[in-house]
Amino acid sequence: VITGTSAGGINGAALALTQVNRQKxxxxxxxxxxxxGRIESLLRQPFRGQPTSLLRGDEYFLPRLHAALEMLSAAATDPPGTCASPREAPIDLSITTTVLRGNEAVSVDSTGQRLPQSLHAARFHWERRPDTPDAADPFAQHQQRRTAHRLALAARxxxxxxxxxxxxxxxxxxxxxxxxxxxxxxxxxxxxRPDMADLVRGWGTSRTGDRSRFCVDGGVLANTPTLAALSACEAMPAAGPVRRLMLLVFPHAPEPGLQQPDVMAKPPTVAGAVSGLLGALTAQGGRSYVESLERHNLAAAGRxxxxxxxxxxxxxxxxxxxVPLQELVAAIYxxxxxxxxxxxxxDLAAWRTGMVDDEFAISDLPPxxxxxxxxxxxxxxxDAWEQGTGQRPGRPVPYYPTLPPATTRxxxxxxxxxxSPALGVAEAVNDLLRRLVWVLPPGPSYDVVESARTDVLQLADLIRAARGHTDDCWQHDPVLLALPPNQSYWRLRLACYDHLMRGTVTLDEIDAEVTALAGVDDDRRAAVRTALAAVLQPHDRPAPGHVGGYVRALVRRVVLRLQPVLGVLKDEIAVLEALDPDLAHWRTVLFPGDNPAATEVDVLLTRLLQLEVASTTLGDEVRSGATLPVELVQVSARTDNPFAEVTRSPADKLGGDAVNRFGGFLKRSWRVNDWIWGRVDGSTILSxxxxxxxxxxxxxxVTGYLARRVGPAEARVLAEASVDEVVAGLGLDVAEVATERQLAVDELTEVFRTDxxxxxxxxxxxxxxxxxxxGLHLGSVAEELPALAQAIAADRVDGANPxxxxxxxxxxxAELLRRLDQGRLDPAGVSRADRRExxxxxxxxxxGSEPMEQEAGSDLVIRTAASAAAVAA
Known part of the structure; x- marks a missing residue:
C-alpha cells in the first residue's frame, strides 16, 4: 500500500512498478x-517570452519521467510471466496533487440552500487486489505500459x-x-498526457463532462489519504503472524526542541507571514497521518x-x-x-451527500x-418498512432477522x-486464526491454521466485494443517482435489497414501489424500471435471493475452514493456553465438549453470529473498515547509523538540502550522496x-529455543550466542562492532528473560x-561508491569547485575506488576489508556538508545563477 506526495509521488510510482516487475x-x-536532474537541463531558455516558471516541467521533466517509468514497466511483447500476478504482488497506490482552480462540491443547508465548496486536495488512485481479473488490472502486462504513462503524469x-x-x-x-x-x-x-478520469479521487461533485484542471505540488495542502490506506492495508492478503506498519518517509524531519516564544516587538514581515502560512498548511499533513492512525488504532482496539x-x-x-452467550444476545438484540x-x-446518508472518504460518495445531489x-x-x-403503513403490511428489515440467532441453517x-455481519463472522474467525499462528510452532498444526487463515482472508475479500451486487447500480447509474433521496427512494432500495439478498420481495412489489416514488414523473419511472431490470432480471435469470445465496455460501466456506482448526485448538490447548490464555475462552464458546468434529457448521455459524451481535452492540465502531492496529514508523535523515562517526545529522548528510532543498539539482555528486544516505537510513530503520x-x-x-522459565544468567548466555551468530553470519569485524555487540546482547537478554x-x-x-x-551497509555503500566517484568527476567537467x-x-x-569499480562486475569478489574501508x-x-559559499564562486554556480536570473527577468 503506497501513498506518495511531491517527490514521493515519483518514488511511489517507481516502487509500484518494481513490485510488479521485480526483474527491473x-x-x-x-x-x-x-x-x-541537472538544473541547467531543467532551466528554461532565457529571454524567450513570458515564462510561467523557472524550470521546464512539460518540455523536459514530464518526458523524462515518462521515459523512466516506461523503463520500469513491462511491454505487451515481453515473454509471458514477466509480471507478478495480483496475488503475488497486490498494489494500492495513491499519488496526491493540489488542484489550482478547485473542484466544486455542493452541500445543502437545513433550509434547502445550496452551499458550493471548493476542493483542492485530490489524488490519483490505482488498485490491484489479489482477485483482480486481468482485464481490470492496471498492472497487467498488456496494460502496464499505458499505466506507466498515467503514473508519469500523476508524478509530474x-x-x-x-x-x-x-x-x-x-x-x-x-x-x-x-x-x-x-x-x-x-x-x-x-x-x-492521457485522460485520468478513471483515476481521480476527491475531484468534486460532478462525475461527467470535461473536468480537466491545472494542478501543482501535492504537498502544498494537508493531503494525506490515511483512511484509504488503512482500508487498503486490511484488504491485503496475509498469512502467519503479521504486523501492519505505516512507514512515513520524511527525509527532512525536524529535530524536536525547545519552542521559542514570539516577540511582540518583532512581528513577521509580509514574506515571513506568507512563508509561515504555507508552512502551516504543509505541516498539518504529517500531523493528520498521526491523528488518523491514532483514531483508527483506538477504534480497532475497542472492537x-x-x-x-x-x-x-x-x-x-x-x-x-x-448458553450464556445466547442469553446475552437475546437480551441485547x-x-x-x-x-x-x-x-x-x-452511513447511507453520508455516502449520498458526499461526507465519507469514498470515490463514489460525492455525487450530484438533487436540490x-x-x-x-x-x-x-x-x-x-x-421504520415504515418494519412497522407497516396504511395498506402496506410490515415486514422484516432485510439486513437482520426479526429474532436473535438461535438456529441458523x-x-x-x-x-x-x-x-457487515458476514464480514464480522470472517473477522472473528480470522481473529482466532491470528492468535493461533502467533503461538503455534512450525509443523503440521501451524500449516493447517496458516492455510485456513489465507483462505479466510480471501473469502473476506469476496464478501466485501459482494456489496457491489446490491449497491453498484445506485452508485453508478445516472438515472438512479438523479432520484431525490426521499422516503420512497429508500423504500425502493430496501425492496430491491430484499429481492437480491433474501428473495421475499417479488418483482411486482418492486414495481409498486417504483410507482409510489414521490417527486418523479412517469418518464423517469420508466427509466428507473429499465435501469433496475438489468440488476433484478439479468440474462441468466437467477432466482430471487441469489446474491444472498452467494454471500451465505461464502460464509459457509469461512465456517468450514474453521472446523479443522478446532481440532488443533483441542489437541494443542495445554501448550497454547500458557502462551495465550484467551484461546481457552474461544474453545469454551465454540465447542464446549471434547469432540470439535461433532460441532455442525450450522451450530458454529450460529455461535459466531451471536458473538458478532454482541461485539457490534457492546463494542466500539470502526469506520475505516479495518480492525487491525497499524504501527507508525518514520524514515528520515535523523536516523543514527552504527558505522557513522562523522556524518550523523541531516545537515551532515544531505547536500540537496542546500538552497531551500534545491541543492540536489546543482551537483551530480550531491544527488548521488543523498541517494546513498537514503539507502543507508532506510536499511537501518527497516532492520x-x-x-x-x-x-x-x-x-x-514456539521453536523451543526459549524454555518455559529462563533467568537472567541463562538469558545472557542465549543472547550472547545469538548475537555472535549474527555477527559471524553478516561478516562483521568483531573488534569494530564490539561496543554495538555488547549493547545488543544487553537488549536481547531482556527479551529472553521470562520473568x-x-x-x-x-x-x-x-x-x-x-x-x-x-551488514547491509557493507554491501550497499561499496556498491554505490563507484557511481559517486563518476558523479564527482562529472561535476568537475561541469565547472564545480575543483x-x-x-x-x-x-x-x-583513488585506489579503493578503483578496486570497488572493478568489483561491480563481480560483487562477491570485493573483499570484506574493502567493504569496511x-x-x-x-x-x-x-x-553532504560541503559549504554552499565555497561553491558560489565556481563556474557551475555562476552559470546557473545567471541563467536563472535571465529566465526570471
Missing part, C-alpha cells in the same frame, strides 16, 4: 536522477513545486485526450477488545459455554436492531437535500444479515522495525537492529 532494478532511477502533477515548475494540466473527461479506439494510434499528446471481553465474561460464568437501523441511515434530511428519510423508510435461501522484541520472543518460544512480562519489553531493539543494518570535499575524496580514496570513507567524505 530501481537503481535505474538513480542513474536517471544523476543524468537528467504531484512533484510540481509552485514557481519552480509550471502547473501541470491534467485531462479529466477531456474530448481532446480520449483513449484511441480500435485501429487508432496514440498521438504524441495523448501518450504524454477487538470487546470481543475478547465478551469471551472472558462467558468463560467466567458459573456454567460457561454457548432489540438494541442491536436499533443500532443497525441507525447506522444504516447514517434541497442535505445530510440530516437524507438521514431522516432513510430512517423513516426503515446454512442451507436456507438467501442471507438475511447483510454484508530496527523488523526486529520487534515481542516477535523475537514469540519465535524463541519480564511482554508488556514490559521495550518498543524496539536499536542496537541489535544496528548490527543487521551494518577544491571541493568530493575532489579530496577522489584523491584520497568503503563505509569509513563514505562517512568521512562529508559531501
Amino acid at each position: 532494478d530501481p537503481a535505474m532511477l538513480r542513474d536517471l536522477w544523476i543524468d537528467q 502533477s504531484s512533484a510540481s513545486f509552485p514557481v519552480a515548475f509550471e502547473p501541470s494540466f491534467v485531462p479529466v473527461g477531456s474530448p481532446d485526450h480520449r483513449e484511441p479506439g480500435p485501429g487508432e494510434a496514440l498521438t504524441a499528446e495523448t501518450t504524454l 477487538r477488545g470487546a470481543r475478547g471481553d465478551i469471551l472472558r465474561v462467558i468463560a467466567g460464568e458459573p456454567q460457561p459455554g454457548p 432489540p438494541q442491536y436492531k436499533r443500532l443497525r437501523r441507525w447506522r444504516a441511515g447514517r 434541497e437535500w442535505n445530510f440530516d434530511r437524507v438521514r431522516s428519510a432513510a430512517e423513516r423508510a426503515q 446454512v442451507g436456507e435461501r438467501g442471507w438475511g444479515w447483510g454484508i 530496527r522495525t523488523m526486529l520487534d522484541p515481542r516477535r523475537i520472543r514469540r519465535a524463541a518460544r 519480564i512480562a511482554d508488556g514490559d519489553l521495550p518498543s524496539a531493539l536499536p542496537h541489535l537492529g544496528a548490527l543487521f543494518a551494518w 577544491r571541493s570535499r568530493g575532489e579530496v575524496f577522489l584523491a584520497e580514496r 568503503a563505509l569509513t570513507a563514505f562517512d568521512r567524505a562529508g559531501l
Whole structure:
C-alpha cells in the first residue's frame, strides 16, 4: 500500500512498478536522477517570452519521467510471466496533487440552500487486489505500459513545486485526450498526457463532462489519504503472524526542541507571514497521518477488545459455554436492531451527500437535500418498512432477522444479515486464526491454521466485494443517482435489497414501489424500471435471493475452514493456553465438549453470529473498515547509523538540502550522496522495525529455543550466542562492532528473560537492529561508491569547485575506488576489508556538508545563477 506526495509521488510510482516487475532494478532511477536532474537541463531558455516558471516541467521533466517509468514497466511483447500476478504482488497506490482552480462540491443547508465548496486536495488512485481479473488490472502486462504513462503524469502533477515548475494540466473527461479506439494510434499528446478520469479521487461533485484542471505540488495542502490506506492495508492478503506498519518517509524531519516564544516587538514581515502560512498548511499533513492512525488504532482496539471481553465474561460464568452467550444476545438484540437501523441511515446518508472518504460518495445531489434530511428519510423508510403503513403490511428489515440467532441453517435461501455481519463472522474467525499462528510452532498444526487463515482472508475479500451486487447500480447509474433521496427512494432500495439478498420481495412489489416514488414523473419511472431490470432480471435469470445465496455460501466456506482448526485448538490447548490464555475462552464458546468434529457448521455459524451481535452492540465502531492496529514508523535523515562517526545529522548528510532543498539539482555528486544516505537510513530503520522484541520472543518460544522459565544468567548466555551468530553470519569485524555487540546482547537478554512480562519489553531493539543494518551497509555503500566517484568527476567537467570535499575524496580514496569499480562486475569478489574501508570513507567524505559559499564562486554556480536570473527577468 503506497501513498506518495511531491517527490514521493515519483518514488511511489517507481516502487509500484518494481513490485510488479521485480526483474527491473530501481537503481535505474538513480542513474536517471544523476543524468537528467541537472538544473541547467531543467532551466528554461532565457529571454524567450513570458515564462510561467523557472524550470521546464512539460518540455523536459514530464518526458523524462515518462521515459523512466516506461523503463520500469513491462511491454505487451515481453515473454509471458514477466509480471507478478495480483496475488503475488497486490498494489494500492495513491499519488496526491493540489488542484489550482478547485473542484466544486455542493452541500445543502437545513433550509434547502445550496452551499458550493471548493476542493483542492485530490489524488490519483490505482488498485490491484489479489482477485483482480486481468482485464481490470492496471498492472497487467498488456496494460502496464499505458499505466506507466498515467503514473508519469500523476508524478509530474504531484512533484510540481509552485514557481519552480509550471502547473501541470491534467485531462479529466477531456474530448481532446480520449483513449484511441480500435485501429487508432496514440498521438504524441495523448501518450504524454492521457485522460485520468478513471483515476481521480476527491475531484468534486460532478462525475461527467470535461473536468480537466491545472494542478501543482501535492504537498502544498494537508493531503494525506490515511483512511484509504488503512482500508487498503486490511484488504491485503496475509498469512502467519503479521504486523501492519505505516512507514512515513520524511527525509527532512525536524529535530524536536525547545519552542521559542514570539516577540511582540518583532512581528513577521509580509514574506515571513506568507512563508509561515504555507508552512502551516504543509505541516498539518504529517500531523493528520498521526491523528488518523491514532483514531483508527483506538477504534480497532475497542472492537477487538470487546470481543475478547465478551469471551472472558462467558468463560467466567458459573456454567460457561454457548448458553450464556445466547442469553446475552437475546437480551441485547432489540438494541442491536436499533443500532443497525441507525447506522444504516447514517452511513447511507453520508455516502449520498458526499461526507465519507469514498470515490463514489460525492455525487450530484438533487436540490434541497442535505445530510440530516437524507438521514431522516432513510430512517423513516426503515421504520415504515418494519412497522407497516396504511395498506402496506410490515415486514422484516432485510439486513437482520426479526429474532436473535438461535438456529441458523446454512442451507436456507438467501442471507438475511447483510454484508457487515458476514464480514464480522470472517473477522472473528480470522481473529482466532491470528492468535493461533502467533503461538503455534512450525509443523503440521501451524500449516493447517496458516492455510485456513489465507483462505479466510480471501473469502473476506469476496464478501466485501459482494456489496457491489446490491449497491453498484445506485452508485453508478445516472438515472438512479438523479432520484431525490426521499422516503420512497429508500423504500425502493430496501425492496430491491430484499429481492437480491433474501428473495421475499417479488418483482411486482418492486414495481409498486417504483410507482409510489414521490417527486418523479412517469418518464423517469420508466427509466428507473429499465435501469433496475438489468440488476433484478439479468440474462441468466437467477432466482430471487441469489446474491444472498452467494454471500451465505461464502460464509459457509469461512465456517468450514474453521472446523479443522478446532481440532488443533483441542489437541494443542495445554501448550497454547500458557502462551495465550484467551484461546481457552474461544474453545469454551465454540465447542464446549471434547469432540470439535461433532460441532455442525450450522451450530458454529450460529455461535459466531451471536458473538458478532454482541461485539457490534457492546463494542466500539470502526469506520475505516479495518480492525487491525497499524504501527507508525518514520524514515528520515535523523536516523543514527552504527558505522557513522562523522556524518550523523541531516545537515551532515544531505547536500540537496542546500538552497531551500534545491541543492540536489546543482551537483551530480550531491544527488548521488543523498541517494546513498537514503539507502543507508532506510536499511537501518527497516532492520530496527523488523526486529520487534515481542516477535523475537514469540519465535524463541514456539521453536523451543526459549524454555518455559529462563533467568537472567541463562538469558545472557542465549543472547550472547545469538548475537555472535549474527555477527559471524553478516561478516562483521568483531573488534569494530564490539561496543554495538555488547549493547545488543544487553537488549536481547531482556527479551529472553521470562520473568519480564511482554508488556514490559521495550518498543524496539536499536542496537541489535544496528548490527543487521551494518551488514547491509557493507554491501550497499561499496556498491554505490563507484557511481559517486563518476558523479564527482562529472561535476568537475561541469565547472564545480575543483577544491571541493568530493575532489579530496577522489584523491584520497583513488585506489579503493578503483578496486570497488572493478568489483561491480563481480560483487562477491570485493573483499570484506574493502567493504569496511568503503563505509569509513563514505562517512568521512562529508559531501553532504560541503559549504554552499565555497561553491558560489565556481563556474557551475555562476552559470546557473545567471541563467536563472535571465529566465526570471
